[in-house]
Amino acid sequence: MTLQVYNTPYRKKQPFTPLSGNKVGMYVCGVTVYDMCHIGHARSLIVFDVISRFLRRKGYNLTYVRNFTDVDDKIIARANSLGKPYNEIAERYIDEFITDMDILKVRPADIEPKATEHIGQIVEMVRMLEDKGLAYLADDGSVYFRVGKFKGYGKLSGRRIEDMIAGARVDVEEAKRDPLDFALWKKSKEGEPSWDSPWSKGRPGWHIECSAMSTHYLGHTLDIHGGGRDLIFPHHENETAQSEGAFGADFVRYWIHNGFVTIGGDKMSKSLGNFLTIRELTKDVHPEVLRLLLLSRHYRSPIDFSKEAVHSSQQALVRFYEMLDRVQKSPVKDGEASLAGFITAFDGNLDEAMFDDFNTAKAIADLHDLTTQVNKVLDDNPCVSHEDKSAMDQTVAEISEILGILEENPAQLLEKVKRTGISETGLTQAEIEELIEQRNAARKARDFSKADEIRDTLKAKGIILKDTPEGTEWEKG
RNA sequence: GGCGGCAUAGCCAAGUGGUAAGGCGACGGUCUGCAAAACCGUUAUUCACCGGUUCAAAUCCGGUUGCCGCCUCCA
Numbered sequence: 001m002t003l004q005v006y007n008t009p010y011r012k013k014q015p016f017t018p019l020s021g022n023k024v025g026m027y028v029c030g031v032t033v034y035d036m037c038h039i040g041h042a043r044s045l046i047v048f049d050v051i052s053r054f055l056r057r058k059g060y061n062l063t064y065v066r067n068f069t070d071v072d073d074k075i076i077a078r079a080n081s082l083g084k085p086y087n088e089i090a091e092r093y094i095d096e097f098i099t100d101m102d103i104l105k106v107r108p109a110d111i112e113p114k115a116t117e118h119i120g121q122i123v124e125m126v127r128m129l130e131d132k133g134l135a136y137l138a139d140d141g142s143v144y145f146r147v148g149k150f151k152g153y154g155k156l157s158g159r160r161i162e163d164m165i166a167g168a169r170v171d172v173e174e175a176k177r178d179p180l181d182f183a184l185w186k187k188s189k190e191g192e193p194s195w196d197s198p199w200s201k202g203r204p205g206w207h208i209e210c211s212a213m214s215t216h217y218l219g220h221t222l223d224i225h226g227g228g229r230d231l232i233f234p235h236h237e238n239e240t241a242q243s244e245g246a247f248g249a250d251f252v253r254y255w256i257h258n259g260f261v262t263i264g265g266d267k268m269s270k271s272l273g274n275f276l277t278i279r280e281l282t283k284d285v286h287p288e289v290l291r292l293l294l295l296s297r298h299y300r301s302p303i304d305f306s307k308e309a310v311h312s313s314q315q316a317l318v319r320f321y322e323m324l325d326r327v328q329k330s331p332v333k334d335g336e337a338s339l340a341g342f343i344t345a346f347d348g349n350l351d352e353a354m355f356d357d358f359n360t361a362k363a364i365a366d367l368h369d370l371t372t373q374v375n376k377v378l379d380d381n382p383c384v385s386h387e388d389k390s391a392m393d394q395t396v397a398e399i400s401e402i403l404g405i406l407e408e409n410p411a412q413l414l415e416k417v418k419r420t421g422i423s424e425t426g427l428t429q430a431e432i433e434e435l436i437e438q439r440n441a442a443r444k445a446r447d448f449s450k451a452d453e454i455r456d457t458l459k460a461k462g463i464i465l466k467d468t469p470e471g472t473e474w475e476k477g
Numbered sequence: 478g479g480c481g482g483c484a485u486a487g488c489c490a491a492g493u494g495g496u497a498a499g500g501c502g503a504c505g506g507u508c509u510g511c512a513a514a515a516c517c518g519u520u521a522u523u524c525a526c527c528g529g530u531u532c533a534a535a536u537c538c539g540g541u542u543g544c545c546g547c548c549u550c551c552a
């Protein structure tokens with residue numbers, strides 16, 4: 001099977017072949033650390049987490065680089081408004097980011113470079129651009145990239161320079177020779193963080209850090225460069241211009257861009273104020289529910305985030321874990337395998353889906369199929385063979401390894417998830433259990449109307465009962 | 478204004494030439510004291526609309542409408 005990857009500039013899937021052997025260099029634009037991350041960030045992080053996990057699993061020798069933008073206008077603005085040094089803000093939100101990634105089970109990248117630790121490489125790159133006539137020092141002390149001089153500007157985003165000029169929504173800074181030019185090096189104002197350079201005391205422009213750091217760690221040509229769709233223009237277009245302008249080599253072989261998380265159809269963003277932070281959401285939503293939700297749609301499609309969507313993903317996750325719980329609790333006995341065949345078929349489907357442009361949505365649908373098959377077999381005969389059990393263990397390990405879900409102990413997770421939101425019922429766990437005991441006493445006495453009354457009372461508060469041979473179980477619906 | 482993307486059942490959603498995956502919901506059934514869960518069955522002759530190409534189109538081409546994104550910071 002060949003891995004097919006949708007490549008943004010070509011607008012189609014292409015077979016994936018790394019530049020050299022099985023070595024893959026992947027750079028993904030990380031976050032600007034000036035505030036807490038929201039669900040939209042989570043999606044990008046999780047999508048590329050899964051991509052990196054899958055590539056490794058399939059034997060690619062991956063080097064994954066994801067940066068921190070730790071100096072920029074927003075960080076400075078934030079620092080000023082709080083009266084703190086900019087680096088204190090950056091450090092704090094890097095810590096918060098790491099905590100969020102732990103919560104979401106997003107693995108660290110191999111290299112997580114910070115812009116401020118690569119000023120040397122950045123200055124060097126700007127100097128190369130200047131030498132080649134692609135950059136100029138303007139009257140305001142800043143250095144700009146000369147867009148008109150770079151052939152091929154617009155090839156990633158599919159824009160033409162003439163169209164952009166006609167669009168006329170490009171801001172006009174006096175010092176620029178052309179409205180499309182963008183800053184490589186920004187002269188700092190009094191009191192702003194700054195570094196020495198041949199041009200002025202200043203700091204890197206927005207785009208140059210990614211060019212400098214990605215090529216520094218991965219070479220002049222990256223196999224994969226990723227990020228959110230919104231970065232295609234101007235950020236990635238500008239990165240391409242800088243990198244190819246400076247080094248004269250193709251910058252990126254495969255561009256991968258993830259779709260947005262929307263709320264009520266609108267993009268989730270800081271400026272619209274319609275965002276939900278990872279920290280806030282995961283207070284009462286299990287991280288695997290969020291991972292499942294975000295992976296249930298193809299990574300390039302938008303996902304509309306809503307309470308209902310979260311609820312539906314939680315139900316799906318519970319369904320999977322209930323199936324696993326059944327398998328774990330089923331007595332093991334010698335004999336023919338009844339599940340292994342379905343499990344093997346699933347393994348093939350999982351691979352096939354992932355090889356087809358990381359189609360996690362398809363993979364999860366296949367997992368639903370497997371769940372139905374397993375439940376069906378166990379309904380007929382609640383026993384499993386050694387072979388069944390080890391096949392299931394291996395497959396669950398594979399799913400966890402690639403998708404980062406189904407990593408928990410089923411019984412424990414079900415217990416935890418089923419009780420989330422209990423505070424909404426106005427009852428304590430002890431009160432609920434007391435009512436259940438009363439109901440069971442009534443049932444024993446065959447006073448079913450009283451038993452049903454208790455069950456209805458609980459149901460009205462959102463507690464659903466389930467009578468099993470091992471006793472009565474309950475969950476917050 | 479320019480560029481790009483999307484439109485599949487009540488809802489969510491996969492599917493880039495071969496005759497519509499999956500989930501939720503709803504309804505009927507098995508099971509159950511009754512429920513719940515699980516399982517079985519039903520729920521799109523049809524993929525926004527109009528043309529075209531083809532033996533064959535949700536899938537390709539042209540047009541129309543609607544929604545979203547980018548062009549300013551953005552995952």
